[in-house]
Amino acid sequence: MTDLRVDPDQRSAREVLSWSRAGVDPALRTAVDRLPDSMRAVAGYHFGWWDEEGRPTGADPGKAIRPALALLAAQAVGGAVQTALPAAVAVELVHNFSLLHDDVMDGDTTRRHRPTAWHVFGVNPAILAGDALLTLxxxxxAGSGHPKAREAIRMVSASVQRLLDGQSADLAFEERGDVRLTECVRMAEGKTAALLGASCALGALFGGGRPDQVEHLRSFGEQVGLAFQFVDDLLGIWGDPEVTGKPVYSDLENRKKSLPVVAALTSDTPAARELDSLYRSEQLTVADLARAAELIDLSGAREWSQGRADDLLASAREHLRAAEPTERAARELDAVARLATARDH
Known part of the structure; x- marks a missing residue:
């Protein structure tokens, strides 16, 4: 098993993510190998381990931010990161369960610069593979042998319920023209922030943290998660496809009621009214998509979203300090949070 002991020198956020990935991947692969062959084939493709024929590839596996948060949270409360390895694997499995389903529901054909699993294997196999990752x-x-395993299972289940509720709201918003900004923020709190919060809480729990430390680290993760969603929604409109792995204006083309879109639509400005008219069109041309992005900017929603992400990151840092973490883990958690919410992530 890969050595997860901390190096003596300070690491950058990207070095932390590489360290986490190296430590978690062997256990993640071992877990996925327990799946039935049909589920394993789709899951391994989605993780970037092999192509559709099962041949090994060097595809982008994703940043694995959630497992890194779990391992660092364990260290932050004075625990050994090795004890939090099952928590790290679990949150990465849950995250990828959600991505498999999300790609199907959104009709996205590209993720991490390659065709999505459903586009290669079909909708039903991708859904079933996602289900398999969640149960795994x-x-x-449950099989970790940790004395807090039962409590951890409830944490995972609660975060998944919030994630599903957020995803349900996200889909419902596509059919509604009257989405309020408070509803949209609540959707993001469930769809994205809940699992990042659970990642930190689970790591702290497995690391032997006090209840107050677990809760402060959960809040840290949730605030980072919501900030991440604000930034990710901005990238879903203006992001470089070479960085995001998705086509430009992909969220607008899918008529997503993302945070900046809803902020623009509810801004009571001329730009809001024109954007509303565009979003109600039967078909959006490339010129329409570019104009929609321009209108969001003109409404002030782009600047507002960037400001909210900054405020949330500041709030997250307050919770991190309140958790009384070990010094090095605090610096590295903060570094990962800053990377996750960077404008070019």
Missing amino acids: ALDVV
């Missing part, structure tokens, strides 16, 4: 996550926690 619970099995990994």
